[in-house]
Amino acid sequence: MNRITLLLLLPALLLACGDSTAQTENATSTGISTPEQMEQQQASAPANSDAEFADAMTDKVFQNYLHLRSALVRSDATEAASTAGNMAEGFGPERWDLKELAQRIADSDELEVQRGAFATLGTKVEELFTNGMTEGTIYKMHCPMAFDGAGADWFSEVAEVRNPFYGDKMLTCGKVTDTISK
Template identity: 40%
Template sequence: MKRIHRNLFFIALSAGIVSFTSCKENKETSTETSAETSHEEMEMSHDEEMGEESAMEMSEAEFDDEKVAANYEAYLDLKDALVATDAEAAQTAAKKLSENTEAEIMEVANKIAEASDIEAQRKAFSELTAMMEPVLENAIASGAIYKQFCPMAFEGKGDYWFASSEEINNPYFGDKMLHCGRVEKTIQ
């Protein structure tokens, strides 16, 4: 009998720990991978998902201005690199964005391109997102852009990013809390 109570206690304790460590705002359920799944298989699966999402994202919103469209595409590449916690890819995307944008946005994009630390890149990405909002709102011709929010970013202060799908892929935490967040606003 003691053994059953002890097992139930450990199961309840484990469930409590899992629920406290997950994002409270996460509305999506994640699938569990089996213990036999290799790290390489998980990376390949993640790359395929990112590729499908990127293709979907690029076809969602259309803009009146080709320059804004190119900047938004580079922004999405940067967001995806941060989601993947890939500092080098973030640098590459930021360089692409800085080549084709206005002075203030170029300055922040250069900050990301010059930083090799992913957390510094994420902090600058927050600034970039705030600067991109009026540009995107004023140039969208059709489709939708989703302004998303993670309440846990930056030590609980929370922060925003843009995406072309409602699916949450958090650039501030990457795979630590991939689906933490919610859609705050739809820009059309």
């Protein structure tokens, strides 16, 4: 290999090494120390959604909803409360019912209370998401075993089931019942 080729390749190699160092530092700063923990974190984090909405409020609600769902999948009551608090702040007076449900989640540190309110929230935001979406795809999921067999629905940006009502106890319990596309 001649010097010119080596000089041309050196910046690319340094950039590639820099990216993995940044990922490692970022993973370490969030408390992830093993490849298994990193894989689990990525599996339960919301993916990038292709859904777009007619207004910024609905888009923000949807993003918070996905984050809240992921926190419940991880059985992280603290993160669920924090995210629900952010969601509650985004609702105006015309959406007092949604604000109240989000606030109920924010005010609780009990997963079962949070999950119950999340199930009701999912029912109430369906019209908001369906009517407000201008393009993209959202998946409606259903877990028939949630709440002692009563069942419950939730929305996802991907077709892969990650159950917010049971977390890792029954992570893949459920199915896609509707694909909403625009």
